[in-house]
Amino acid sequence: MNILTETIKKTNVYFCLDCGKCTSICPVALRNPEYSPRKVINAAVHSTPEEFFKSELLWECLTCKTCKERCPSDVYFSGFIRDVRSAAMEKEKKPECSHSGTLQTLMRIMTKPALSQNRLGWVTPNLKTSKENDYLYFVGCSPYLDAYFEYLDIDTIHSSRSAIKLLNRIGIEPTLLENERCCGHDLLWTGDVENFKKLAELNIEEIKKSGCKKIVVSCPECYNTLKVDYPKYLGDFGIEVIHITKLLVENLENDKLKFRNFKQKIEVTFQDPCRLGRYSGIYEEPRKLLEAIGKLEIIEMPRSRKGSICCGTSAWANCNMVSKQIQTDRLKEAKSTDADLLVTACSKCQIHFKCAMNDENTPESAKIKNVDLISLLADRLK
Amino acid sequence: MKKESKFEPKIVTFICTRSSHAMQKRRELKFPDNVKVIRIICLGRINPSFIFKTFERGADGVLLIGCPIDECQYSFGSKLAEEHLFTTKKIGNLLGIDKARLKLVNISLTKDLKFKSKVNKFFRDVKKLGPSPLSNR
Ligand code: SF4
Numbered sequence A: 001m002n003i004l005t006e007t008i009k010k011t012n013v014y015f016c017l018d019c020g021k022c023t024s025i026c027p028v029a030l031r032n033p034e035y036s037p038r039k040v041i042n043a044a045v046h047s048t049p050e051e052f053f054k055s056e057l058l059w060e061c062l063t064c065k066t067c068k069e070r071c072p073s074d075v076y077f078s079g080f081i082r083d084v085r086s087a088a089m090e091k092e093k094k095p096e097c098s099h100s101g102t103l104q105t106l107m108r109i110m111t112k113p114a115l116s117q118n119r120l121g122w123v124t125p126n127l128k129t130s131k132e133n134d135y136l137y138f139v140g141c142s143p144y145l146d147a148y149f150e151y152l153d154i155d156t157i158h159s160s161r162s163a164i165k166l167l168n169r170i171g172i173e174p175t176l177l178e179n180e181r182c183c184g185h186d187l188l189w190t191g192d193v194e195n196f197k198k199l200a201e202l203n204i205e206e207i208k209k210s211g212c213k214k215i216v217v218s219c220p221e222c223y224n225t226l227k228v229d230y231p232k233y234l235g236d237f238g239i240e241v242i243h244i245t246k247l248l249v250e251n252l253e254n255d256k257l258k259f260r261n262f263k264q265k266i267e268v269t270f271q272d273p274c275r276l277g278r279y280s281g282i283y284e285e286p287r288k289l290l291e292a293i294g295k296l297e298i299i300e301m302p303r304s305r306k307g308s309i310c311c312g313t314s315a316w317a318n319c320n321m322v323s324k325q326i327q328t329d330r331l332k333e334a335k336s337t338d339a340d341l342l343v344t345a346c347s348k349c350q351i352h353f354k355c356a357m358n359d360e361n362t363p364e365s366a367k368i369k370n371v372d373l374i375s376l377l378a379d380r381l382k
Numbered sequence B: 001m002k003k004e005s006k007f008e009p010k011i012v013t014f015i016c017t018r019s020s021h022a023m024q025k026r027r028e029l030k031f032p033d034n035v036k037v038i039r040i041i042c043l044g045r046i047n048p049s050f051i052f053k054t055f056e057r058g059a060d061g062v063l064l065i066g067c068p069i070d071e072c073q074y075s076f077g078s079k080l081a082e083e084h085l086f087t088t089k090k091i092g093n094l095l096g097i098d099k100a101r102l103k104l105v106n107i108s109l110t111k112d113l114k115f116k117s118k119v120n121k122f123f124r125d126v127k128k129l130g131p132s133p134l135s136n137r
């Protein structure tokens, strides 16, 4: 069986009924009439692997998984795309990477075993961490994103500090890895499974060496990668992976976690990140935490939770006019709720939205103040 | 010790067209064989991706040669290069790439900027550091 046929079978693609429900909901199809998941499926079934792997359409999908929520036949289209990309990559077909591929290069640099990073310079003395602890906090790429996207005025380091502050409040002084590497999410989803596995192996080795029993993660992509993809590609490594919002919600009821009320009523709207929502099923925890802040009210966007719309680009690949339009549409939707703030829980959503808002062609109706969930919570700690 | 003295670092130099003419005119140094020279139209063309890719592919040092900010024929190129270099150095520091492995040296047709001694110092520094931890050697 050739690799294309195998992937088609594995991801239920043969079950496609050609009903078009996916196309009607897909944010890319909405803005790019050339694209439709259904069309890609048709092409996959009717062409040879050689022809199919050449197609540009392979790289258009955001892997946001919205189509799977609608599909009556349980076609796992984004899983199909992930796997055919890796097959295409083996045939030297590559995606067009944003930022001249810098971020992918950094990821591949991190596969070098001799690498010795200085990635913890941001850990200030007020943050309590331990050399050895049952809990390990997997930081993710925030130090790198902070340095690279300084021009966008994002503060991913503040988010990491905030995560530790919140963990400290519930009595956890986590271990941090001095040589943590990129989780490999973006390489995996753009088809570079070989380097994804290298990163995963190096991370698992370091994690095991730390002696921790649980890994806490705040980045939705790292979370899904460590929890689902590491075991899938490398086997179970025997350590529980928890998203920080789950841990915090558990601590809302006891007195450990209390937030200061806002002085005046504030309305916020929440962007469900694809990897946290549709991929991990975490919808309620971020909302419960936000609601624990007095005088804060959540106004939902018309398309939220399972129907939430992706921030327009994924894995630093294929950022184009369609991405900008998806972002502008989504920002307009957020703004139309009349909320004061758009709360995001993924640094990439934040980077993509801020980039779109920086564009001089973006209308005022798509400009809304944006804050990171973890930072907001830590800043309101009593 | 013996091994270290035999070590010939792999160095990649990005040089702008104008600086390359300036080097010829001033009869400045000839690059040794272990230096791979990549001519680009203006140093403003580089960005962090060029530099990290070069390290990823095994360079022990990366040298950028361009015009002083006030002599750049594109007016903004050298300034842009400095901005990119600033970001690259910050990220390079996170990755543990020794800052001596990456250097920008200006050359001018009219002023003596001690070009030759600066470049030679860079070569010596990289040699002293030994192979880059990213070079797979
Ligand atoms: S929704 Fe599912 S069954 Fe319908 S066209 Fe799309 S993939 Fe096929």
Ligand code: SF4
Residues within 6 Å of the ligand: A022, A025, A026, A027, A028, A029, A036, A037, A060, A061, A062, A063, A064, A065, A066, A067, A068, A077, A078
């Ligand atoms: S995963 Fe998202 S972008 Fe890709 S086809 Fe499905 S809905 Fe469209």
